[in-house]
Amino acid sequence: MAFFSKLKDRLFKSSSKLEEGLEAIVDDGGEEELIEANEPAVEANATAETPDPAPVDVPVSVEDAVPEPEPEPEPEPEPVAVVETPIKVSPEPVDALVDPAPQDTAKPGLLGRMLGRREAQKVVRRTVDDDMLESLEDLMITSDMGVDTAMRVTANISERYLGKRLSVDEIKAVLAEEVTRIMEPVAVPLPLYPKRPQVVLIVGVNGAGKTTTIGKLASQFTTAGKKVVIAAGDTFRAAAVEQLQVWGDRAGVPVLTAPEGSDPASLAFDAMTQAEADGADLLMIDTAGRLQNRSDLMEELAKIVRVIKKKDDTAPHNTLLVLDATTGQNALSQVGTFQDLADVSGLVMTKLDGTAKGGVLVALADKYALPIHAIGVGEQIDDLAPFDPEEFARALIGITD
Numbered sequence: 001m002a003f004f005s006k007l008k009d010r011l012f013k014s015s016s017k018l019e020e021g022l023e024a025i026v027d028d029g030g031e032e033e034l035i036e037a038n039e040p041a042v043e044a045n046a047t048a049e050t051p052d053p054a055p056v057d058v059p060v061s062v063e064d065a066v067p068e069p070e071p072e073p074e075p076e077p078e079p080v081a082v083v084e085t086p087i088k089v090s091p092e093p094v095d096a097l098v099d100p101a102p103q104d105t106a107k108p109g110l111l112g113r114m115l116g117r118r119e120a121q122k123v124v125r126r127t128v129d130d131d132m133l134e135s136l137e138d139l140m141i142t143s144d145m146g147v148d149t150a151m152r153v154t155a156n157i158s159e160r161y162l163g164k165r166l167s168v169d170e171i172k173a174v175l176a177e178e179v180t181r182i183m184e185p186v187a188v189p190l191p192l193y194p195k196r197p198q199v200v201l202i203v204g205v206n207g208a209g210k211t212t213t214i215g216k217l218a219s220q221f222t223t224a225g226k227k228v229v230i231a232a233g234d235t236f237r238a239a240a241v242e243q244l245q246v247w248g249d250r251a252g253v254p255v256l257t258a259p260e261g262s263d264p265a266s267l268a269f270d271a272m273t274q275a276e277a278d279g280a281d282l283l284m285i286d287t288a289g290r291l292q293n294r295s296d297l298m299e300e301l302a303k304i305v306r307v308i309k310k311k312d313d314t315a316p317h318n319t320l321l322v323l324d325a326t327t328g329q330n331a332l333s334q335v336g337t338f339q340d341l342a343d344v345s346g347l348v349m350t351k352l353d354g355t356a357k358g359g360v361l362v363a364l365a366d367k368y369a370l371p372i373h374a375i376g377v378g379e380q381i382d383d384l385a386p387f388d389p390e391e392f393a394r395a396l397i398g399i400t401d
């Protein structure tokens with residue numbers, strides 16, 4: 001199955017919520033129209049404003065991302081976007097002006113057919129006015145896209161379409177275009193640097209999906225030919241360490257552990273030593289997610305960073321915050337909290353499958369503009385996908401091909 005339809009199927013809860021809302025908005029005050037097949041609803045110049053889709057994979061350059069104190073002996077670094085490896089989708093153009101799903105078809109009469117008239121279709125359209133825009137704004141807010149985003153998107157729609165008549169499918173296309181535009185700048189694959197080992201610190205609350213994401217990433221990096229080492233930094237929870245070992249086995253990657261209750265910073269230091277000795281390309285360090293005791297966690301993370309820096313003062317090279325999409329608006333506040341605790345460099349959003357809260361990604365992008373490196377769409381090892389803004393927008397809004 002193509003990944004696009006997979007994501008669409010998995011985001012169905014978000015999309016069906018939006019879809020039902022849009023249908024209700026258009027039905028409320030909309031009127032049925034008979035249109036010629038493929039007749040545009042609004043002037044062609046509206047499409048002229050459609051932005052060109054940005055390239056999906058935009059690796060961050062090494063120079064920009066990691067200040068190197070000494071020049072590397074290697075030739076000019078080539079950032080490798082590991083999350084783009086397994087699945088590649090070609091974005092499809094958003095055609096805002098064609099109503100692709102007629103609800104009914106009226107056959108032309110004999111005379112019409114003899115004169116070669118095209119088939120007419122029935123479609124319900126509603127005039128874009130203040131009431132309609134307000135309903136649209138409310139729908140976006142209840143779909144977790146955030147108040148600011150909802151206001152901005154409806155303002156854009158108002159500017160382009162006020163007074164024009166749009167069908168559900170046409171509004172969906174316009175919305176997908178707007179969401180794509182917001183998401184494009186944050187769609188940045190996890191960068192790989194020539195620095196060995198590249199140290200990736202994984203942070204996030206318990207249950208967000210850190211262990212699973214580390215396992216999935218380790219598998220993808222390994223498939224991409226990278227040597228990976230994992231450090232089980234949540235030393236206070238034996239179950240967490242065991243789970244990480246299970247994922248390490250699945251990915252074929254060694255997991256370094258320390259006795260229960262021992263200092264996570266000391267494990268991080270040992271892991272650095274071993275990763276260096278092994279010539280590992282990547283060291284992924286899991287961390288605890290006990291937000292209940294914030295100051296302890298802050299101290300723990302700060303200490304891990306301090307000892308890592310003793311080995312390599314440019315490390316950690318990435319601090320990934322793993323967020324659970326099912327927590328909706330809570331994911332937003334977690335970003336704020338973890339930005340205070342650690343220097344978050346990018347996000348992975350898990351559990352986008354089977355949630356009606358996928359819209360929170362739009363609010364996150366709009367508010368924090370942090371790179372979204374990948375999304376989790378299931379519990380299996382392959383269920384980590386590159387973040388493709390257009391694909392996401394179409395899946396979120398429920399556009400069918």
Ligand SMILES: Nc1nc2c(ncn2[C@@H]2O[C@H](COP(=O)(O)OP(=O)(O)OP(=O)(O)O)[C@@H](O)[C@H]2O)c(=O)[nH]1
Nearest residue numbers: 206207208209210211212240350351376377378379
């Ligand atoms: N459906 C779905 N489930 C996921 C995804 N990612 C993780 N999970 C599930 O979420 C639960 C928690 O995942 P973990 O990886 O253990 O989360 P954690 O952050 O390491 O949690 P702690 O070990 O408690 O710190 C597990 O049951 C995972 O299978 C995803 O993308 N989709």
